[in-house]
Amino acid sequence: MTSPRKSESLVPATPRSTELAVATEPTLYLPKVEVGRLLGILLRRGWLIILGMVLAVAAMTMYVKTAPKIYVSTGSVRVSSHAPRVLNIEGLSPEDSKDLEQLRTIESDMKSSAVLARIAQANGLFTATDFAPAGSSELTVIEMLAHRIQVELLRGTRKIGISVEDTDPQRAKRLVLSLVSEYESWIKDNTDELTRRAGEGLAMEEEKLRESMETAEGRMQEFREAHPVPGLEGREGSGPVTDQLGTLNSQLTQAKSERLRLESEYESFKKFDPEDPDSLGGIANTSRSEEVLSISRALQAKELEFAKIKERYLFKHPAYKEVEREVTSLKANLVEAVRSAGHALEKSYHVALENETKLQGEVEGARTVAIGVEGVRSKFDALKRDAEAAREMHATVDKRLRETTLTGVMAASAIAWAEPPFVPEKASRPAKKILFPLAAFAGMMGGLTLLVATELKDGRVRDSASAARATGAPLLASLPPLQAGREGDMVLLSDPASPTAEAFRRLRAVLLPPPAKPEARTVLFASAVPGEGRSLCAMNYAASLAMQGQRTLLLDADMRRPGLSREHVRGEFGGLGDYLSGESDPAKSCFPTALPNLYLLSSGPMRDDAAELLSGTRFPALLEDAYRWFDAVVIDSPPVLSVSDALAMSRYADRVCLVVRQNASERKNLRKAAEMIRASGGNLVGFVWNELPVRAKGHLAPEPVVPYSHSALAGSGDTTGPGSASGENTSPTIT
Structure with a gap:
């Protein structure tokens, strides 16, 4: 076996960038909401929703048949804005309902435990077994009645709506009537009790006030007899003493005014300047000043005449001298008149001052006498006010006491019927029109919840979009279902015009190496679990390459179980496992197939040490040797998770191309397999979506087998290619 062409092939390189992925995110093209998938889920598991609705409606039907019928009787009362009012004492007046708070108080009182207890007692509910279970306590009966009675103030009105639920329609009406009557009776009882207590208190207070009034009147009479002052009971300020003091005060005031007037006039005369006649302007117009003023006016007229004379004559002229003498005489007369008037005013001023002083003394004496009289009158007035206050208080309390007596016989309630109740003809509960749609909706939601939970728990991949999201790789090709019994065929030979054959041709076009990297000639088909159709894809993809004219080596690398080469495994032939262990020549396991340009390298006998053999250096060396004779190498591998x-x-x-079969893999297994391939350094370029249905264990589909027509290749030399009689096709020799 020759060594690999590239030393770097022996060491796992860093993961290659995906050649076929156009975008950085292979699932970016997928829609956010897959309507087809949702419809598929509904078609598969929609029976859960229908089942939930049927069960819910059936349960509701049983409930409606067994549940007791509830009848509702309704009515309303009008609340008057002005209730009858006799007293103004807080707590004794009937309920007033002008404010919203007071209306709310009436609403709350009608639902109080005291009123409910009276209703239960009046209607015999404490002993009614059809209302409450036998042996129920009074508190339990009241609580049950409270749940059945609804009292609500109608918004924007002065009406209070009342509704009572009961299994007996006649009793439901009676309870509504009883609620109003018992409330009015309860209000009257409370008012009577308050009236009684208030009457007792007012009677005691009236007795005390009568005694106080009599005592005050007695003290006033005794004081009147002890102080016989004239005008004592008259109005304030009357009487001889008071009148005399008032007269003297008036005389003193007049005297003081006269003295001040004379003093002012006297001061004016004292300030008179003969050279300045205008100084007399401040003198009042009196009998004394009349003569002075006339002389002053005559002097002013003569001075005007003298001024004209001075302009016409000299001082030696007789006319000048005559007028001058007259002016001088008038001035002398004016001075004398002022002096005489001043003396007269001085005498009058002294007389007025003496008169004022005398009157002042008389006023002081009269005031001393009046003070004593006024003290007596003040004490008498105080006693009189006390007596009048006691008389008024007694009269008020006596009036209230008489009013309190009348309060007990007057109506205290401010409510009246607005809409009296009627006997209900139909039961209001169970409400079939509401319960059945609600049950159907609840059943639908329960079925939908069960559907979602079942779908999430199932986790099987049912469409290519789910597979793309799970693997994080794009879809390369989609294989439509094959006819029954044709699952193991080489479709490109048995049915080249089928959609499945065309799908493999599309896969060949997608996986064709780009011109910039023609050396990328090895494609490995893998799957997450067994039964995904991995061998079928590897065989047909290799056939598509061979039919295109490429020398293709189909490598069956599954040494765990018989696969594509199970018909080629014989005792006399080696296999991939024997080669990797150094026991055999790979040429003994390389078979030409019935399809020209397609050769199969068998896996050989099954081995338990396959993982260790594949992790050694002989497998990459085998690939390097195969590149010398073949244009493409297609590897069929065992399942990744197995x-x-x-x-x-x-x-x-x-x-690396991952094969995903519909309804065969789970999303978590696909995700795990894709992550493991990438982590091991594999270049996962995409996946093939296999729509072949998963068969039951008792109806297994035939597994694919590569057809062959020749035995294994010789260890060296050339043999004629398959299907060629003239020997045009030269078979490769792997050394």
């Missing part, structure tokens, strides 16, 4: 043989060979193959 044994490690495929992983040992994948690093030496130029391309």
Whole structure:
């Protein structure tokens, strides 16, 4: 056996970049929502949804037949905005319902435990076995009644809606009527009790206030007899003493005003300047100042005349001298008049001052007498106010006591029927129109949940998109189903016009080495688990290459179980295992097939040490030797998850193609197989989607076998190719 052409082929190289992947993400082209897959799931497992709906509807039917019928009686009451009001005492007045909070209070009171207990007692619910189980406590009956009664304030109105549920329609109506009547009775009882307590308290208070009133009136009468002051019971400020003091105060005020007037006038005369007649402008117009003012006006007129004379005559002219004498005389008269008036005003001022002083003394004396009288009157007024307050309080309490007596006989409730209840004709529960659709929906959701759980638990790959997502590799070709019994054929020979044959031709076109890398001639077909159709794909892909004119070596590398070469394994022939162990020449295991240019290298007898043999250096050397004689090498490997043989060979193959069969593999197995191939250095370029149906164990499909027409090649030399009578085709010799 010759050594490999390239030393680097003996050592696993770094993982090659995928040649066929156009995008960095092979599953990028897949749609986010696969309608076909969803429809497929519904077609496969839709019976779970139908089953869930049928079971739910059947269960609901049984429930409806066995469940007791519930009747609902409804009514409503109107709440008046002004309830009858007799008293203004808090707690004694009937309920007022002007505010929303008060309406809510009425609504809450109608559902209180006290009212419910009265209803249960009035209707005999504590002993009714058809209402509550026998032996139930009163609290249990009240709680059951509370669950059956609904009291709700209708939004935007002053009405309170009432509804009662019961198995007896007649009793449901009675309970609605009883709720209103018992509530009114409960309100009346509460009011009567409050009225009684308030009456007792008011009676005691009235007795105390009567005694207090009589005591105050007695003290006032005793004070009146002890102090016989005139005008004591008159209005404030009356009486001789008070009148005298008022008169003196008035006289004193007048005297003070007169004195101030004379003082002001006297000061004005004292400030008079004969050279300045205008200084008399501040003197008041009185009898004393009238003469002075007339002289002053005459002086002013004469001075004007004198000023004109000065302009016409000299000082020696008789007319000038005459007017001058008159001016001088008027000035002298004015000074004398002012002096005389001043003396008169001074005397009048002193007289007014003496009169004011005298009146001041008289006022002080009268005030001293009035203070004593006013003290007596103040004490009397205080006693009088106390007596009047006691009389008023007694009158008020006495009036309230009489009103309280009338309160007990007046209606205290502010509610009246707006819509009286009727006996219900039809049961409201079970509500068939709601329960059956709801049961069908719940059954559908339960079936859908079971469907999803079953689908997730199944995990089998049912379409190529799921396989692409699991492997992270693109789809290379899709093999349609074959006719029954043709699963082991070489389709390109038996039915070259079939869709399956065309699918292998497409696979050949996809895996064809690019012009830039023509040396990539080895393709390894692998699968995650047995039964995926790996050998069928390897055989037909190799046949497609041979039919294209390429010398193709189909290498059966599955040394764990008989595969493509099981018909070629004889005792006298070696195989791949014998060659790798150094016991045989590979030429003894290389068979020309019925298809020109296609040769099969058998696996040989089954071996347990296949993994160790494939991990050695003889397998890459075999590939290097095969490259000298063949244009392409196709390897059929064992399942990846079953044994490690495929992983040992994948690093030496130029391309690895994973075969995925519909409904045969699980997503986790595919993902694991793809990751293991990449981790071992294999170049996983894509997968082949095999739509062949998975058969039961009792109906196994025939496994593919490569047809051959010649024995194994000689150890050396040339032999004529298969199907050639003239010896044109030269067979390879592997040394």
